[in-house]
Amino acid sequence: MLLNLNSLTPIYIQIADWLENEILNASINVDEKIYSQYQLAEMFNINPATAAKGLNILADEQVLYKKRGLGMFVSSGAREIILEKRKNQKLSGMVKELAMEAVQLNVGEDELVTLIKDMHRKIKEDMK
Amino acid sequence: MNVVSCQGVMKRYGRGNALRNLSFTLAENSITGLIGRNGAGKTTLLSIIAGLQKQTSGEVRVFSENPFNNLKVSANTIFIHGNMTFPAAMTLSELLQTAGSFYHNWNNQLAERLLEYFSLDPSQNHNNLSKGMKSTFNMIVGLAARCPLTIFDEPTSGMDAGVRKDFYRALLKDYIASPRTIILSSHLLNEVEDILEDILLIKEGEKCLHMTVEDMKEYAIGISGPAAAVESWIAEREIIHQQTAGVNGTYAVVRNVFSEEGLERARLQGLEMTPVSADSLCMYLTSKTKGGIDHVFS
Amino acid sequence: MIIVTFLIPIILIAGIMSVVMLLFKSGQRRGFNLGGKMKWILGGYTVILLIAAMLSAVILPAKLTSGKTYSTEQIEQIQDEETRVFDEAMNGKYDPGQTAFNKKKSWSLPFSERTLTVSAPSISVFVEHTDHSKDGSIEAVYYTGKFIIERIDVTDKSNPIELSLAGSDLSVNNPIPTEVNMGLFQAGFAFSQFSDGTGGMSFDSEATFGLGFVYLKVPAGVEVKGDVTYVN
Amino acid sequence: MYLAEVKLSNIVKKQYSYKLKSYSSGFTSLIFIQMIAILFSFNGSSMMGGGSETFSYDVKYFTGSMILVFTMLWAFIVGILITTKAYRNDDYSFVTNQAASQYSNILFLLSACAFAGVTAFLSTHLFQLIAVFVLKDHSFMMQQLTVGEMLKGLCASYLYIFLLASIGYFAGMLIQFNRAFVFILPVVIFGLLILEGVVTGESTMLFKTGIFFGDETSFVLFAIKVIGVSSLFYAAASFLLRQMEVKA
Numbered sequence: 001m002l003l004n005l006n007s008l009t010p011i012y013i014q015i016a017d018w019l020e021n022e023i024l025n026a027s028i029n030v031d032e033k034i035y036s037q038y039q040l041a042e043m044f045n046i047n048p049a050t051a052a053k054g055l056n057i058l059a060d061e062q063v064l065y066k067k068r069g070l071g072m073f074v075s076s077g078a079r080e081i082i083l084e085k086r087k088n089q090k091l092s093g094m095v096k097e098l099a100m101e102a103v104q105l106n107v108g109e110d111e112l113v114t115l116i117k118d119m120h121r122k123i124k125e126d127m128k
Numbered sequence: 129m130n131v132v133s134c135q136g137v138m139k140r141y142g143r144g145n146a147l148r149n150l151s152f153t154l155a156e157n158s159i160t161g162l163i164g165r166n167g168a169g170k171t172t173l174l175s176i177i178a179g180l181q182k183q184t185s186g187e188v189r190v191f192s193e194n195p196f197n198n199l200k201v202s203a204n205t206i207f208i209h210g211n212m213t214f215p216a217a218m219t220l221s222e223l224l225q226t227a228g229s230f231y232h233n234w235n236n237q238l239a240e241r242l243l244e245y246f247s248l249d250p251s252q253n254h255n256n257l258s259k260g261m262k263s264t265f266n267m268i269v270g271l272a273a274r275c276p277l278t279i280f281d282e283p284t285s286g287m288d289a290g291v292r293k294d295f296y297r298a299l300l301k302d303y304i305a306s307p308r309t310i311i312l313s314s315h316l317l318n319e320v321e322d323i324l325e326d327i328l329l330i331k332e333g334e335k336c337l338h339m340t341v342e343d344m345k346e347y348a349i350g351i352s353g354p355a356a357a358v359e360s361w362i363a364e365r366e367i368i369h370q371q372t373a374g375v376n377g378t379y380a381v382v383r384n385v386f387s388e389e390g391l392e393r394a395r396l397q398g399l400e401m402t403p404v405s406a407d408s409l410c411m412y413l414t415s416k417t418k419g420g421i422d423h424v425f426s
Numbered sequence: 427m428i429i430v431t432f433l434i435p436i437i438l439i440a441g442i443m444s445v446v447m448l449l450f451k452s453g454q455r456r457g458f459n460l461g462g463k464m465k466w467i468l469g470g471y472t473v474i475l476l477i478a479a480m481l482s483a484v485i486l487p488a489k490l491t492s493g494k495t496y497s498t499e500q501i502e503q504i505q506d507e508e509t510r511v512f513d514e515a516m517n518g519k520y521d522p523g524q525t526a527f528n529k530k531k532s533w534s535l536p537f538s539e540r541t542l543t544v545s546a547p548s549i550s551v552f553v554e555h556t557d558h559s560k561d562g563s564i565e566a567v568y569y570t571g572k573f574i575i576e577r578i579d580v581t582d583k584s585n586p587i588e589l590s591l592a593g594s595d596l597s598v599n600n601p602i603p604t605e606v607n608m609g610l611f612q613a614g615f616a617f618s619q620f621s622d623g624t625g626g627m628s629f630d631s632e633a634t635f636g637l638g639f640v641y642l643k644v645p646a647g648v649e650v651k652g653d654v655t656y657v658n
Numbered sequence: 659m660y661l662a663e664v665k666l667s668n669i670v671k672k673q674y675s676y677k678l679k680s681y682s683s684g685f686t687s688l689i690f691i692q693m694i695a696i697l698f699s700f701n702g703s704s705m706m707g708g709g710s711e712t713f714s715y716d717v718k719y720f721t722g723s724m725i726l727v728f729t730m731l732w733a734f735i736v737g738i739l740i741t742t743k744a745y746r747n748d749d750y751s752f753v754t755n756q757a758a759s760q761y762s763n764i765l766f767l768l769s770a771c772a773f774a775g776v777t778a779f780l781s782t783h784l785f786q787l788i789a790v791f792v793l794k795d796h797s798f799m800m801q802q803l804t805v806g807e808m809l810k811g812l813c814a815s816y817l818y819i820f821l822l823a824s825i826g827y828f829a830g831m832l833i834q835f836n837r838a839f840v841f842i843l844p845v846v847i848f849g850l851l852i853l854e855g856v857v858t859g860e861s862t863m864l865f866k867t868g869i870f871f872g873d874e875t876s877f878v879l880f881a882i883k884v885i886g887v888s889s890l891f892y893a894a895a896s897f898l899l900r901q902m903e904v905k906a
Contacts (some may be wrong), residue, residue, distance in 0.1 A: 009340055011322070038304045045297060047159055048304060049325040050342060100395070129659065156659055180750060180904035191661055203664040203753045211905065213747050215680030226676050228751040230669075232662035276659050308659075348570060454764050464682040471689050475780035483789040490790075490798050546710070575715055578799050584713055606715040609796040611786050613803055616721035616818055617811030620877045621803060 011046055015054030020082045023063065023074055034064060034072050059084065129156050130189075131277055131309040132177055137186035139172050139333075146172040147333040150186070154309060154326075159299075161324040161341075162313040169333040171209065174281050177311070178207035192278060201277075203232065208270035209281035210263075214254040220406035221250035222263060224242070224272070231273040239272035242298065244292065260287035260369045264333050267295055271302050279311045284319070296323055318407040329404065331414045344406040349384040349391075352377060353399035361394060381412055495577050501634060508571045512637055515552050520641070520657040527569035527639070531586035537564045539594040542644060545653035546598035549587060550639040551654040555646045564591070565643035571636020576610055587640065597641055666761075669753055673762035676739050680748060681740065681766065688732050688774055691779045695728035698822070699785050718796070720789060722782035726815055729778040730822040733771055737826025740766065741834050741895075743905075748905045761894050767823045775816035818885040821871070824888035831895040834902065 009017075019035070022028050034045070040051035045115055056063045063081050064072040075081070102112045132154040139147040146169045154160050164170050175181040176188055179195035179202055190197055195201040214223050220243065228234040243250060246264050248257075257265060263286045270280055280299075284292045300323045303310060314320050317327070321341055329336040337344065348368055351358055358378040362370075369381040381404050386394075391401055404412075496504065507526040514521065542564070544551055556565075566589055573581045585601035612618065644650055699720060708715065739745065740763055749759045790798050803811065832839045854862070872882040 008346055012342055041304055042301060045300060046322045047300070047325045048339070049158065049340070050322075053342060131659070175904070179755075182903060197755045197757075199664055199666060199669060199753070199755045199758065200661065202755055203669070204661050211747070212751050213744060214751055215748050217680050217683045222679060224671075226679070227752060229672050229675075276661060464685070467689070468682065468685050472777065472780075475777055475784055478787050479780045480783035482783040486786060486790060486798075486800070495802065514675055535818040573713065576717060576799070580715075580797075583797070592692045602711045603711065604713045606713075607796045608715060608717045609789065609793060610717055610719050611789075611798060611800040612719055612721040612723075613801055613808075613811055614726040614782065614815065615872065616726055616814035617722070617803060617807060618801070618813060619872065619880070620810040620875060633708055633715065635713060 011044075012050050012053035012057065015040060015044065015046075015051055016057045019054065019058060020063070020086075023078050024082060028074055030074050030076050030078060032074055033070070034074055037072055130154065131156050132192060132311075133187075133189045134173075134177075135187040137173075137176065137183045137188055139169070139176065139181070139230060140184040141172075144357065147176075147183070147332055150333070150335050152328060152335055152338050154311065156309055156330075157307040159220070159303060159310045159312060159323060160326045160328055161317065161320055162311055162328050162330070163317050163410050164330040164336075164394070165315060168414070170328050171281055172333075173330070174207060174279050174311065174313060177254050177277075178202075178205050178279055180207070203230075204275055205277040205279065206231070206273040206275040207267045207279045207281070208283055209279075210285055212266050216253055216255035219251050219253055220248060223254060223265075224269070227269050233274035235272045235274055235306075238302065239268055242268045242271065246294075252399075260288060260291065263287050264291055264295075271294075271298060272307050274302075276306065277309050277311075279313075280348060282315070282407045283312070284314075292319065296320060299323065315369045316407075317410050318405070321406050327410070329410050329413060336413050337410075341406055344409060346384055347404065348381050348404040348409050348412075349386065350379060350381050350402040350404045351394070351399055352379040352402070353397075353420070356377075357397055357399055361397075361399060368409070381409070396400075433583060434523065468614055496574060496579065497577070501574055501577065504572055504574070505634060507638075508637060512550075512639070514653055515639070515657055518655065518657050520554070527635075527636070528581065530568045530570045530584075530638070532567040533589055534566065535564045535566065535591045535596075537591070537645075537648070538562060540647065541594055541649045541651060542596055542598050542643070543594055544596045544598065546640065546649060546653065548600055549598055550637075551598065551642060551652070552639060552657045553642045553644055553650050553654045554656075554658050555648075556643050557646055561645045561647070564596075564645075564648075565652055566596075567641045568638065569641060570638040572634065573636055574634040575606075575608065576633070578610075580606060580608075587638070589640070596642075664753065666755075666758060669755075669758045670761045670765070673752075673754055673758050674748060674765045675751065675767040676749075677740075677762055678769070681745070681770075684736055684739070684770070685773070687735075688729070688772045688777065691728050692725060692777060695725040696781060696785045696788070698728070699724045700789065722778070722785070722788070725778050725781045725785065726818065729774045729815075730819050733767075733819045733823035733828035736770060736906055737767060737823040737828075738830035738833070741827060741830030743834065746834070747904055756899050757898070760892070760899060763827070764892060767827065768820065771820040771823050772816060775812065775819050778815060778819070779812055793829065814880065817881060818871070821884045821888055824891040828891035828895045831898045835898045 022034075031051055034055070037048045037052040037055060040046070040054070041048040044051070055064065059066060059072060061081060062075055063078045065075050066072055098116075099112070107115075132152075134153070135151050137147055137150040138145060149196050150169075150173065162173065168339055174263065176183050177190055177195060179190070179198050182196040190198075190201050191204060193201055193203070205309040218226070224239050224243070226237065227239075228236050240250075243265075246261075246268070248261060248265060248268075254262070254265065263283060267280070267283050270278055270283070283297060287295065296319070299310070299312075304322075310323070312320055321327075324341050326338065326340050327344055328338045337347070339347070351361060355372070355376050355378040358380055362380050362382050365385075366383040367380060368383070371379050373379040394401060438610070504526065507524075511521065511524045511526045544553075568586050568589070570584060570586075573577055573584050582654065583604055583606050585604050587601050588599040590597055590599070613621075642650070650656075699722075729862075746759070749762070786798075786800075829839075829843060832843065871880065871883060874883060
């Protein structure tokens with residue numbers, strides 16, 4: 001993955017997102033050691049302090065836990081925490097933007113729901 | 129521990145002041161970007177930190193010592209700058225060898241591999257190098273010295289884009305391999321911002337901002353929309369920059385002190401909120417007037 | 427005048443300075459790419475100089491005019507001794523064992539006349555009568571004092587007088603003029619400053635030309651006419 | 659954070675060997691100058707002749723003085739040159755401070771002058787060797803020196819050369835301190851000489867300065883004079899250096 005350095009999202013958030021994805025798609029499993037700030041810095045060509053900030057966000061959310069002197073490891077409930085967070089924050093945020101856009105475009109409530117339902121069905125079919 | 133600390137530093141040249149009342153500290157093992165326009169006093173400040181020049185007043189401490197004419201500071205600091213000279217009579221490999229004799233942590237293998245990577249002929253004389261190649265060589269010396277305090281003043285001047293990219297990558301990798309305190313001065317922030325931890329922004333010899341890069345990205349917010357709406361919104365706020373945009377439109381940059389709800393309401397009023405990149409913010413903060421170049425023509 | 431005398435060294439110094447600066451700077455700043463070759467150039471130069479110094483130590487002594495040098499006191503002594511011997515001879519007393527004058531050339535001339543007329547316009551002639559056993563020949567010896575230039579003995583360089591006997595007339599003529607071009611290697615001022623005698627910056631330019639005379643041994647019965655001095 | 663502890667003597671040593679390498683091209687000018695001096699020496703420093711009717715002579719003095727004087731001038735210029743910004747700033751590309759720069763400069767001048775002194779001495783022999791082959795109609799004689807005189811002379815040559823280097827170093831530092839000295843120094847020196855000449859009818863100032871060293875027949879006193887005066891110049895130069903900064 002390449003970071004989008006010009007994106008509105010801060011780099012450390014992008015790092016945290018990327019790590020979450022790695023956990024979700026099981027590249028890193030529970031109780032496995034996650035990348036260090038230096039590895040991340042090298043991978044993404046960023047300052048290690050920025051990378052550390054991304055790691056610390058996940059640690060604060062208890063996706064990761066620290067082992068003194070050994071680094072950070074994936075918590076047992078990591079997947080659930082991430083999914084929950086994404087549902088709450090990301091999804092509701094996106095829905096909000098979607099709704100605002102719909103209001104501006106004069107799209108009715110039913111029409112919007114239908115659009116969402118269709119898209120949901122289509123993606124599910126594609127993934128199969 | 130603070131590697132560098134400055135308290136009320138002032139430097140006077142003749143009648144003008146190159147630095148005024150500058151105070152800041154730099155922590156150990158960090159990469160700080162010293163950003164400012166040409167003539168802001170970057171080189172003067174770095175010269176004082178490196179012990180080449182003496183401040184007119186104020187206190188400077190490097191490794192808890194006064195850096196001017198200080199052998200210990202000199203031995204633990206390397207200052208790579210544009211006016212750096214090496215004797216023409218010596219070949220590059222002789223120069224590397226000499227550098228190795230001076231610097232305690234010198235990594236000769238790194239120096240030789242970088243020399244090879246950047247296709248510099250070790251038997252060549254420093255004199256015969258082009259401006260960009262000189263910068264490249266100086267940079268190699270600066271990296272391989274692995275000094276606890278490493279200072280690069282506009283290190284990439286004359287380098288082509290590819291070499292610049294390689295340099296910043298090399299700097300980061302070697303920093304990770306051997307953490308130290310690095311100060312990197314540049315007037316082009318966007319080129320270096322990813323590898324920086326902190327930014328020290330100076331304007332006309334004074335400190336403007338000193339914070340982490342991430343904080344800086346959230347420091348300000350850009351608002352654009354119809355002139356009247358923007359004007360009313362930004363009234364009584366700290367305006368950093370303001371310019372006209374399109375017909376009857378205004379783009380303004382203000383301190384980001386808004387809550388989520390506040391921003392929400394603004395959006396509903398048809399105003400567009402955009403983040404301000406660190407690079408643009410530095411440009412706005414260091415410009416002479418709030419309106420930029422347009423001010424001249426208004 | 428003063429300004430002119432100043433001008434010459436100033437121009438010289440300025441010239442040298444600019445040459446050195448040019449070389450020094452071009453070597454340093456521009457592509458006067460000596461670098462590694464420097465070692466060889468400097469080493470080569472030193473080796474050439476060392477060889478030259480060794481050669482000169484070997485060759486020079488052979489090439490140099492071998493001459494004895496005298497100190498100022500010695501020169502004075504020599505001069506005093508010459509004067510003493512010469513004065514005594516003028517007073518009729520010649521010491522055959524003297525060492526102040528050296529035999530430069532001698533002639534043995536067959537002679538059977540009763541009188542000898544000597545013409546010697548510019549040189550003293552001393553005459554000694556020998557016993558009859560030496561009848562039939564005249565012995566003539568040219569003695570010369572020391573020629574000293576710059577405290578160096580150059581007596582060898584001088585030519586002897588010309589002597590010719592025609593009948594009873596003996597004429598003594600001046601030697602063929604000798605012209606000597608001498609080159610004197612002096613050590614630099616830093617060397618002469620601490621060597622004995624001569625001061626650092628002064629020159630000792632004295633030349634001494636020894637007297638010369640002809641000593642004639644004439645058989646007892648021969649009468650000698652002319653401007654001569656009888657001795658013993 | 660590990661900080662390297664350094665000793666001044668150690669850095670002086672490193673700066674010194676760095677200077678030996680980096681200033682080496684300055685020696686080409688020494689070779690050049692000594693070659694020129696050899697050519698000039700052929701002129702013979704003074705000539706005198708004379709003689710009697712039957713014996714005339716012509717003496718030319720060939721001395722090593724010309725080579726020595728040229729070498730002294732070289733040292734003077736080298737002294738000036740190493741104070742210039744380009745050379746001074748080379749020190750600061752690596753570890754140094756003012757004391758280390760100053761001491762390594764003095765060490766460099768000491769060794770450069772030693773090399774210059776020895777080559778000047780050897781050049782004199784080279785000249786003599788060439789002279790006996792080129793001037794064939796001359797009879798050559800040599801002022802004979804004892805080994806002691808030779809050694810004393812060699813040391814004295816070295817001291818003379820070093821004295822000039824010290825003067826040059828001080829003059830150069832003065833010029834670096836304030837550019838105006840480029841004009842002030844020659845004007846004052848030559849001005850005084852000419853003024854003295856005009857006022858008193860003769861210029862003895864330079865001569866008197868010369869005999870302070872040149873008329874000293876005691877080698878020990880001479881050495882003390884040279885070392886003392888040189889030290890004064892270095893002390894003054896180091897005072898000036900302390901007022902200077904390095905411009906990056």
